[in-house]
Amino acid sequence: QNYSINVTATDTLSSLVTKINNDTGAPINASLLNLGGGAVRLSLTSDDTGLAGRVYVETDAVGISTSQASIAQDALISVGATDDFGGTLLSSSTNRFEEVLPGLTLDVQGVSSESV
Numbered sequence: 001q002n003y004s005i006n007v008t009a010t011d012t013l014s015s016l017v018t019k020i021n022n023d024t025g026a027p028i029n030a031s032l033l034n035l036g037g038g039a040v041r042l043s044l045t046s047d048d049t050g051l052a053g054r055v056y057v058e059t060d061a062v063g064i065s066t067s068q069a070s071i072a073q074d075a076l077i078s079v080g081a082t083d084d085f086g087g088t089l090l091s092s093s094t095n096r097f098e099e100v101l102p103g104l105t106l107d108v109q110g111v112s113s114e115s116v
Contacts, residue, residue: 001027013042020044028055043069050074050093075108081115 020030046053054072081087095108
């Protein structure tokens, strides 16, 4: 989903937060991170989870620099993996895998490279 806001020369990070959060159609939320010493950063988070929650920011026209704090990704589990076979890879945009088998829902609680 594409989303844009009009940024003017008089906008501040605070006014950008207000513009984004007051727009009920915005697929993202904005906040300010206080880094201390008067430094602040704009933080954008998606309403969607997993890979669908990717946020791209086009800043060329306004001269703002950006950095990425985390990478959007889906939760992955491998079912039936052995030393000889990698198993079947399942993905979910949340940490919930529903109907993996009839009547079985798995809620992923953490990361593991070990079999569980």
